[in-house]
Amino acid sequence: MTAAIAPRPVSRAAVRIEGLGMVYPGGVRALEDVDLEVGEGEFLAILGLSGSGKSTLLRCINRLVDPTEGRIWIYGDEITALRGANLRKVRRSVAMIFQQFNLVRRHTVINNVLSGALGRSGLLSSLMLTFPQSERERARANLARVGLDDRAGSRADALSGGQQQRVAVARALMQEPRLILADEPVASLDPALRHSVMRHIEALNRDEGLTVICSLHDIDLVERYATRLVALRDGRVVWEGLPGQFDRETFKEIYGEDAEPASNTGF
Amino acid sequence: MVERQASEAMAGWRKGLARLQSIGIDAVLISMLLLMAELLLVAFSGRRGDTGLLLTAEDILDLLHYAWIGLAGVVLALGWNVFYHTLGTSPGRALVRGVPEWERDLEWTQTLRGWFAAVFIEFTFFAGWLITELDLYAFLTKFSKAADIVRGLAHPSASVLHEGLVLLVQTIFLAFMATAFAIPVAFVLAFPSARNLTRGSLVARTAYTFSRTLMNFVRAVEPLVWALIFISWVGIGPFAGVLALWVHSVAALTKLYSEQIESIDTGPMDAITATGAGTLQVLRFGVVPQVIPPFLSFTIYRWDINVRMSTIIGFVGGGGIGYILKPRVDLGEWGEVGTLVLLIACTVWLMDIISAKIRERIV
Numbered sequence: 001m002t003a004a005i006a007p008r009p010v011s012r013a014a015v016r017i018e019g020l021g022m023v024y025p026g027g028v029r030a031l032e033d034v035d036l037e038v039g040e041g042e043f044l045a046i047l048g049l050s051g052s053g054k055s056t057l058l059r060c061i062n063r064l065v066d067p068t069e070g071r072i073w074i075y076g077d078e079i080t081a082l083r084g085a086n087l088r089k090v091r092r093s094v095a096m097i098f099q100q101f102n103l104v105r106r107h108t109v110i111n112n113v114l115s116g117a118l119g120r121s122g123l124l125s126s127l128m129l130t131f132p133q134s135e136r137e138r139a140r141a142n143l144a145r146v147g148l149d150d151r152a153g154s155r156a157d158a159l160s161g162g163q164q165q166r167v168a169v170a171r172a173l174m175q176e177p178r179l180i181l182a183d184e185p186v187a188s189l190d191p192a193l194r195h196s197v198m199r200h201i202e203a204l205n206r207d208e209g210l211t212v213i214c215s216l217h218d219i220d221l222v223e224r225y226a227t228r229l230v231a232l233r234d235g236r237v238v239w240e241g242l243p244g245q246f247d248r249e250t251f252k253e254i255y256g257e258d259a260e261p262a263s264n265t266g267f
Numbered sequence: 268m269v270e271r272q273a274s275e276a277m278a279g280w281r282k283g284l285a286r287l288q289s290i291g292i293d294a295v296l297i298s299m300l301l302l303m304a305e306l307l308l309v310a311f312s313g314r315r316g317d318t319g320l321l322l323t324a325e326d327i328l329d330l331l332h333y334a335w336i337g338l339a340g341v342v343l344a345l346g347w348n349v350f351y352h353t354l355g356t357s358p359g360r361a362l363v364r365g366v367p368e369w370e371r372d373l374e375w376t377q378t379l380r381g382w383f384a385a386v387f388i389e390f391t392f393f394a395g396w397l398i399t400e401l402d403l404y405a406f407l408t409k410f411s412k413a414a415d416i417v418r419g420l421a422h423p424s425a426s427v428l429h430e431g432l433v434l435l436v437q438t439i440f441l442a443f444m445a446t447a448f449a450i451p452v453a454f455v456l457a458f459p460s461a462r463n464l465t466r467g468s469l470v471a472r473t474a475y476t477f478s479r480t481l482m483n484f485v486r487a488v489e490p491l492v493w494a495l496i497f498i499s500w501v502g503i504g505p506f507a508g509v510l511a512l513w514v515h516s517v518a519a520l521t522k523l524y525s526e527q528i529e530s531i532d533t534g535p536m537d538a539i540t541a542t543g544a545g546t547l548q549v550l551r552f553g554v555v556p557q558v559i560p561p562f563l564s565f566t567i568y569r570w571d572i573n574v575r576m577s578t579i580i581g582f583v584g585g586g587g588i589g590y591i592l593k594p595r596v597d598l599g600e601w602g603e604v605g606t607l608v609l610l611i612a613c614t615v616w617l618m619d620i621i622s623a624k625i626r627e628r629i630v
Contacts, residue, residue, distance in 0.1 A: 059537075062541055064537050064540060064541060088543040088544070088545060089543065090543075091540075091541060091542070091543035092542065092543035093543075094541070095541070095542070096537075096538065096541035098534060098537070098538060100534050101534075102534035102535050102537060102538035103535065103538070104535050104539075104552055104553070104556050104557075105535075105556070105557075106556040106557070106559075106560075107552070107556055115538075115539055115542060115544070115552050116542050117542075118539065118542050118543070118544035118545075118548045118552065119542050119543030119544055120543075121548075123545065123547060123548070126544075126548055126551070127547060127548065127551050168538075171538075171542070174542075175542055175543070181541075
């Protein structure tokens with residue numbers, strides 16, 4: 001459908017963004033002229049202060065919000081031009097992990113994981129919460145991967161924050177995605193538990209070659225997990241580079257003159 | 268470029284609309300204040316009517332100059348909105364566009380808007396006192412006239428106990444059927460009536476406007492009027508009562524349900540949308556689990572309301588215990604009225620206990 005309107009760009013990029021801009025209905029400009037290309041298998045970290053447009057950028061990629069300017073391609077499909085069933089089909093290959101986990105709190109853990117399969121499930125059976133046996137087994141396997149197979153029957157809100165985020169990772173896995181968008185996935189977790197979630201996301205990136213785009217504000221985590229960095233400030237890309245190139249100068253540029261890096265970041 | 272121009276034209280159009288809106292609100296508020304001021308002036312002017320007695324509330328209302336005051340309201344509202352830099356933000360402007368930064372830290376006594384609000388509230392109470400003809404003297408000194416009724420209610424008579432109990436069962440079932448039939452209809456209507464789910468397409472916004480308007484209209488019509496309509500439709504008896512309470516419950520539950528939907532956490536909806544799920548699946552997983560417990564407690568509360576309302580519905584022939592209550596009230600059989608009132612009170616009390624227990628379990 002898209003191909004008829006615009007020639008499909010010949011590119012092996014997982015995500016290609018051109019001239020992306022977003023103005024919210026209230027008139028607040030969240031993104032301005034963002035160009036970005038994310039290669040297949042990259043772990044791209046997005047840095048920036050809160051309010052710099054990180055969340056909006058991630059939400060534009062799977063069209064949870066509709067950008068007001070620019071175009072986005074995901075594995076060659078121009079998602080900004082798709083609607084209805086075609087849009088949902090592309091969304092199925094893009095999993096998202098949220099800062100607030102966003103589980104269905106009153107459902108069981110296993111049902112939450114199964115909800116990742118909604119895109120390919122029959123309408124009636126999914127509305128009745130009767131998923132086929134094959135999906136149930138897959139859900140159990142995904143829960144086991146994040147180490148929570150013993151909690152399958154618990155209500156989601158009975159779990160701790162770190163466990164809930166691991167359920168969210170299992171739900172993402174259930175989509176069998178090619179791309180994972182993670183919006184501050186560990187920002188609301190206890191610092192000691194951050195790596196327990198990040199490790200799972202890292203494993204997906206390293207072992208299965210999934211592309212990951214992840215907004216983070218902890219420089220430590222960025223240095224350890226990302227393969228490439230992009231920094232936003234006031235909705236614009238102000239810096240791009242590799243983890244090793246991130247120094248005090250860049251830090252000031254992104255976070256402003258008044259910002260101080262936390263003492264343990266090593267520079 | 269064309270898009271940008273279009274959006275600027277749109278912005279200008281919106282600005283004009285907002286200005287008009289704030290002037291309109293101001294005009295209404297100022298006119299109301301002026302009307303109340305004139306009402307109080309007339310009331311305390313010592314003028315007497317044709318009969319030589321002090322003016323009654325109706326006389327005073329007749330004397331008000333609605334048209335002139337309305338005109339003055341519009342003019343003053345215009346003035347306030349034109350000179351808002353010197354006069355401070357007007358109430359209408361504050362409502363439509365918010366209070367500007369430099370006025371936020373001011374005490375209410377430092378702004379014209381604050382004084383306007385204070386005087387408005389004062390006048391509302393004074394005018395309300397006059398219009399509703401509050402009579403503290405009668406309230407405090409003439410209790411003896413009602414003593415018969417109270418004595419009768421306190422001495423219930425056993426003669427209507429059997430008939431009362433039978434009709435009480437009918438009342439409870441009447442309320443139950445009306446509530447039960449209202450649930451599925453209200454459940455379906457609640458989704459198009461929720462603002463947060465209907466921002467997207469034109470179809471969704473139309474559905475919102477349509478269902479909101481319809482439900483507001485249905486709710487505005489008293490169950491008693493619905494009962495009269497259905498009594499002529501299906502005849503006197505409990506079925507007419509069921510229909511009347513059903514229609515009213517659908518409208519009331521739709522409103523409560525949709526307000527609940529509007530206050531959900533949108534996070535799970537986003538998460539389910541992101542999996543590539545369709546609209547119905549997003550509603551089923553992202554919305555329904557969050558609203559089921561409050562829906563249940565609203566529904567039980569509605570049943571409780573319906574039990575109480577069906578008494579009044581029975582007064583006009585809609586079945587239930589009200590059917591035998593009405594003639595006894597008319598004849599002044601206060602003992603028998605007392606029995607029936609006690610039966611209703613016990614039922615409501617029991618239902619309250621049961622619904623509290625159920626809510627505890629679910630939520």
